[in-house]
Amino acid sequence: MDAVLNDFDAYLRAFGFTLWLFLISGVLSLILGTFLVALRVGPVAVLRSAAATYVTVVRNTPLVIVFATFQFTAPTLWSALNFRWFDRLDISIGQFQFNQFFATAVIALTLYTSTFVCEALRSGVNSVDIGQAEAARAIGLPFGGVMTNVVLPQAFRASLPPLASVQIALIKNTSVAAVFGVAEAVYQMRSLTRDFPSQLNEIFIAFAIGYIIIVEVTSFLSNRLERRWRVA
Amino acid sequence: MSTSVLFDAPGPKTVARHRIYTVVAGAAVLGFLLWALWRLYVEGQFTYDKWEVFLTPRYLEVILVDGLLQTLQMAGTAIVAAVLFGFLFGVGKMSDHAWVRWPSWAVVEFFRAIPVLLLMVFVWFLIGINTSGASYWGVVIALMLYNGSVLAEVFRAGVNSIPKGQGEAAYAVGMRKTQVMNLVLMPQAVKVMLPAIISQCVVALKDTALGQYILAPGLTKVSNQIFLEFDNRIPTIFVVASLYIVVNLILTAFATWLQKRLLGGKKKGVDIEAAAGGGRYDMGGGGGAAV
Numbered sequence: 001m002d003a004v005l006n007d008f009d010a011y012l013r014a015f016g017f018t019l020w021l022f023l024i025s026g027v028l029s030l031i032l033g034t035f036l037v038a039l040r041v042g043p044v045a046v047l048r049s050a051a052a053t054y055v056t057v058v059r060n061t062p063l064v065i066v067f068a069t070f071q072f073t074a075p076t077l078w079s080a081l082n083f084r085w086f087d088r089l090d091i092s093i094g095q096f097q098f099n100q101f102f103a104t105a106v107i108a109l110t111l112y113t114s115t116f117v118c119e120a121l122r123s124g125v126n127s128v129d130i131g132q133a134e135a136a137r138a139i140g141l142p143f144g145g146v147m148t149n150v151v152l153p154q155a156f157r158a159s160l161p162p163l164a165s166v167q168i169a170l171i172k173n174t175s176v177a178a179v180f181g182v183a184e185a186v187y188q189m190r191s192l193t194r195d196f197p198s199q200l201n202e203i204f205i206a207f208a209i210g211y212i213i214i215v216e217v218t219s220f221l222s223n224r225l226e227r228r229w230r231v232a
Numbered sequence: 233m234s235t236s237v238l239f240d241a242p243g244p245k246t247v248a249r250h251r252i253y254t255v256v257a258g259a260a261v262l263g264f265l266l267w268a269l270w271r272l273y274v275e276g277q278f279t280y281d282k283w284e285v286f287l288t289p290r291y292l293e294v295i296l297v298d299g300l301l302q303t304l305q306m307a308g309t310a311i312v313a314a315v316l317f318g319f320l321f322g323v324g325k326m327s328d329h330a331w332v333r334w335p336s337w338a339v340v341e342f343f344r345a346i347p348v349l350l351l352m353v354f355v356w357f358l359i360g361i362n363t364s365g366a367s368y369w370g371v372v373i374a375l376m377l378y379n380g381s382v383l384a385e386v387f388r389a390g391v392n393s394i395p396k397g398q399g400e401a402a403y404a405v406g407m408r409k410t411q412v413m414n415l416v417l418m419p420q421a422v423k424v425m426l427p428a429i430i431s432q433c434v435v436a437l438k439d440t441a442l443g444q445y446i447l448a449p450g451l452t453k454v455s456n457q458i459f460l461e462f463d464n465r466i467p468t469i470f471v472v473a474s475l476y477i478v479v480n481l482i483l484t485a486f487a488t489w490l491q492k493r494l495l496g497g498k499k500k501g502v503d504i505e506a507a508a509g510g511g512r513y514d515m516g517g518g519g520g521a522a523v
Contacts, residue, residue, distance in 0.1 A: 043239045043250060046258045060434070060480035062441030064452065065473045072465045077271045133237045143239040151238065175347035179445045190353050190445075197357065204354040208346045215345045 003196040004206040013095055014188035015210045020096060021174040021184060022214070025109035026167050032110060033117025034152070040118065041125055043143055055115040063176050067108040071180060074107075105177035109170065116166045124159025125151055157229045164222035171214055185210060272466065282464035286471055291458075299454035300475055306368065306450060307437040310375035314436065315429065317376055318383025323413070325388055336384075343381040348374050349442050356446040367448040371440055379436050386428045390421035423494050430487035434480045441476070451475060 004011050039051035058066060075082035083100035091098045128151050136150040156163075178187035189207040193200055242250060272278060285291045324336030343351070356370035394417050402412040444452040451472050459468045 041238055043242070044253045044257055046254050046261065050257070050261050056481075057477060060438075060477045060484070061473050062438040062476055064441040064444055065469060065476060068465075068469050069473060072469060073272075076275045076277065076466060077268055130237050137237075137240055146238055172345075172347040175349040176442065178349065179442070186347060186349050186353065189350060193353065193357050200354070200357050204350070207350060208342070211347060211350065212342070212345045 003192050003199045003203055010188060011206065011210070014183060014185045015214070016096055017102070017177075017182060017184040018171070018174050018210075019214065020098075021102070021105060021109060021177055021182070022167075022171050025106045025113060025174075026170055028106070028110040029113035029117050029166075029170065030163075032114035033121060036114060036118040037121040037125065037155075038147055038152075040122060041147075051118075055118050058112060058115045059119070061112075063108070063112050063173055064179060066112045067105070067176060067180050070108045070111065071104050101177075101181040105174075105180060105182050108180075109173060109177070113166060113170050113173070116169070117163065120159045120162035120166055121152075121155055123162065124155035124157075127158045128154045160222065160226045160229060164219060164226070167222075168215055168218055171218065172211070277464075277466050282462065282467050285458055285462050285464070286467065295451075295454055295458075295471070298449070299451040299472075300479075303437070303440050303450035304479070306371050306440050306443070306448070307375070307433065310372045310440075311379060311429075311433050311436045313372070313376040314379035314383055314432070317380030318387055320384075321381065322384035322387030322391075325384060326391065328409070340381040340384045343377045344385075348378045348439050349445060351377055352442060352446050361446075367443060367446045370446050371443040371448045371450075375436050375439055378439075379432050382435075383429065383432060386425055386432070387421065390425040390428075391417050393424055394420050426494060427487045427491035430483060430490065434483050437480060437483070438476065 036051050036055060039047045040055070042048060061069075083103040086098070086100045086103045132150055132154065133146055136146045141149065174184060175186040177184055178190065181187075185207055189203060192203050196203065240246075276282070286295075321336045321340050324332050325340065327333045327336070351374035352370050355373045356366055359366040359369055361367075391413075398416055398420065399412055402416040407415065440448075440450055441452050443450055444456070447453070455468045455472045459465045462468075
């Protein structure tokens with residue numbers, strides 16, 4: 001246990017990066033996912049099939065490959081997307097410095113997670129009672145009004161459990177950022193293990209506990225929300 | 233709710249407006265694709281020597297045999313082991329004996345909560361990073377533990393989804409618990425669970441790509457070798473991603489077909505996935521979330 005306890009700050013900082021990745025890409029993926037689901041159920045056929053294609057392709061690609069694709073293709077398409085300017089801005093909050101690798105990781109995680117958010121929400125939209133949409137149409141609401149005022153709020157409530165499991169999967173997925181140079185928990189675990197191979201088990205348990213705490217807190221919060229928001 | 237419920241059948245004005253939307257959206261999508269292709273062309277990503285490797289039969293053989301086949305083998309081994317692991321702990325969680333139930337619950341919860349990548353690194357170091365085959369088994373064992381614990385929940389949900397009367401009738405004719413499980417509940421549950429198990433194969437297959445972090449063989453390793461030699465990252469990633477996507481789409485189509493075949497129009501299979509918090513919402517653990 002010494003390896004972790006001697007530099008407990010580093011341990012906390014590593015999980016701090018995990019949390020930052022989770023919070024930022026979690027919020028962004030909810031926004032992008034909602035947008036995608038609106039395209040997928042909307043009246044414009046071109047957008048419907050474009051969104052469906054995007055979701056199918058990204059969902060079936062391993063996250064590592066999504067990371068790699070974004071990291072290598074995006075800067076080739078448009079040089080600003082290598083996020084080098086991010087380093088010049090020198091964004092930091094407290095001890096956390098957000099560099100280009102962090103920005104790339106956030107975008108890749110968002111692109112990937114939003115497709116799962118979209119699918120979860122789509123099943124939520126399907127579970128809303130038909131009469132609700134019919135009534136909304138009957139009082140003259142257009143598609144945008146039907147979605148934002150009537151269907152999506154109910155869909156969010158109904159799809160809270162799958163949305164929560166998507167977000168919990170996102171917590172675990174932030175670990176992939178380690179492969180691409182973000183100093184989050186798994187990255188820290190691997191380098192600690194390399195330096196102190198004799199304490200392998202203790203280091204593993206220490207990092208596993210960190211993840212378990214984050215996952216359990218998130219699922220506790222989502223259970224609370226679910227109980228409060230339960231659709232009658 | 234079908235999508236058409238969300239909006240009225242369009243009148244003439246709306247039809248005209250939708251036509252404008254269609255043209256604008258189509259132009260935007262097409263424009264983006266053309267711009268992307270043009271930018272890639274300008275950056276020299278379409279030159280012959282960047283793609284040569286994928287047109288040479290000998291290299292293709294390496295990609296398909298050393299890459300795809302190894303990856304499929306890792307995923308296949310992992311999923312077979314995961315089904316066994318899941319069966320064992322799924323049944324364990326339903327045991328009448330608290331000393332079996334609680335440890336099974338703890339094991340399943342533990343492996344579901346931590347990232348696959350963390351597990352992979354741990355198993356890799358545990359076997360010894362210099363031992364040959366350590367990274368291969370690191371991937372397989374980590375995927376077995378994660379997918380196995382997801383499948384344990386699927387098994388439990390599958391057995392619980394069987395109508396109560398089935399078990400009660402079996403007890404009534406004098407069967408013991410083991411017999412009720414093995415002869416009555418399990419065979420029916422397996423039928424309900426098969427599509428969910430196949431969906432889990434997609435997760436396992438996607439997560440094999442994480443093996444990159446622990447230098448595992450398979451597609452990602454072969455692709456690393458290729459772009460180091462030919463300096464063609466973008467074409468390589470494009471080809472590797474396509475291979476993963478094609479195999480996953482085939483698996484998904486198979487799962488859908490099986491679901492229709494085994495369950496008809498009934499929605500039972502979907503309930504199970506939701507109950508397990510896995511299946512189609514599962515992104516894998518590393519994943520998975522994979523990933």
